Amino acid sequence: MPELEVYAHRGASGYTLENTWNAFYKACEFGVGIELDVQITKDGVVVVYHDDNLKRLSGQNRKIEESEYRFLKDLKIGKKIRRRIWNHQIPLAYEVFHWAKEKRVPLNIELKSSFGAHPDGPRILAAMLEGMENFHLSSFHPHLLKSMKELLPEVETALILKKKLPLEALAAMDWIDSLHLHKRIYTPALLAALHGMEKTVRVYGMRGTEPAMKKLMPELKGIITDYPDRVTKKLRLASER
Known part of the structure; x- marks a missing residue:
């Protein structure tokens, strides 16, 4: 089995606030790739943030697609259970992209629904x-x-799945190169059914403690996890056996 890719989900979000510079720096320390979420504001600024609505992390009940960047620029985000992280701000995507290129950090860039609401979002x-x-x-x-x-024919595109879709529907999406499967549907039966489609498969939701980590399927190319250090340790131990 070739060496598996490991991506830190929203940065190393098991240890610090998701999709923030702290999370990205921590993932870089672990020597793994980074999965991050991108949204686009009403005035066309691409930012790194997971939810369509700002409420969960900022307290502001407001959609990103309906907000101009000047509203987000100085907005503080965090979680009440960790008072020390209230001073985070929403990163600009181009700054994260530039940093990742300089550091040679692989990126899994997830597009959120705001890109469908903006007429020029994908462009x-x-x-x-x-x-x-x-x-x-x-x-x-x-x-x-x-x-x-x-727009970018050479770039790999990955469809994220939480539940199974009819195989006929997946086969018809010839613009999809890869599938990202939630660990709940990551099964030998599904991988066998996907075998003829020649699509790359990654699994997300792993914490490094699952029984499936003991015997990973050869079709698997990568793992997306909140705890990249645990997963890389498990993979290292497995390779030494």
Whole structure:
């Protein structure tokens, strides 16, 4: 089995606030790739943030797609259970992309639904990615990946799945190169059914403690996890056996 890719989910989000510079720096310390979420504001600025609504981390009940960047620029985000992290701000995507390129950190860039609401969303992101290396695009929204594939034909596109889809529907999406499966549907039966489609498979939701970590399937290319240090340790131990 070739060496597996490991991506830190929203940065090393098991240890610090998701999708923040602290999370990205921590992932870099672990020597792994980074999965991050991108949204686009009403005025066309691409930022790194998971939720469509700002409420969970900022207390502001407001959608990103309906907000201009000047509202987000100085917004503090965090969690009440960890008072020390209230001073985080929402990163600009182009700054994270530039940092990752300089550090040679692989990126799994997930497009959120705001890109479908903005008339030029995919085109703005595609322009930002010109000259970038070692990244792929993922999304729960196949139409967004289709738009990106038309703009950037050589870039890998990955459809994220929480539940099984009919194989006929997956086969018809010829613009999809890869599948990111939640660990709940990561099974030998599904991988066997996908075998003829020649699509790359990664699994997400792993914590490094699952029984499946003891015997990973040969079709698997990568793991996306909140705890990349635990997963890389498990993989290292498995390779030494």
